[in-house]
Amino acid sequence: VPVGENHNVKLITHPSDPPLPDTDVSPRRWTGLMDAVPSDHNGLLYCIGTRYESGVNIFEDIRYFGRKGKIFHTHFRNVRGTIPTSGGYEEVALDDGDMNMFKILQTLREVGFDGGLQIDHLQEYSADDEHQKIASAYSVGYVKALIAALKA
Secondary structure: OHHHHHOOOOEEEOOOOOOOOOOOOOHHHHHHHHHHOOOOOEEEEEEHHHHHHOOOOHHHHHHHHHHOOOEEEEEEOEEEOOHHHHOOOEEEOOOOOOOOHHHHHHHHHHOOOOOEEEEOOOOOOOOOOOOOHHHHHHHHHHHHHHHHHHHO
């Protein structure tokens, strides 16, 4: 982190995926990781799907880390189910999971997030090819529509 500070580079930590409680970068350990090296250059790659899968209240979690300025970048995906409640989860299309992705964006804006939204773990369509062109096009269009609605 001191080297990152000297060169104005922000360092990000991604949670363990899947978010099992005993992994090195488990959801339970995120706060400790940020507190262990307090710095404006030590932050999170906030994986929305992984955080939700762990069973956290996603909106409270975004507010907690976002208000501290610790969310530097996001992995933007939706899932159905959580490990604590269902014993697992399913990665799904952005509009097909448990989370309201528009409300996620509203909450990120509320805390002043100004980093990237990276579409993560694309859904599979039977007509798609190995490059997932259909899934990519759908996801980009969906995110663009969410951002347009957020700005309206």
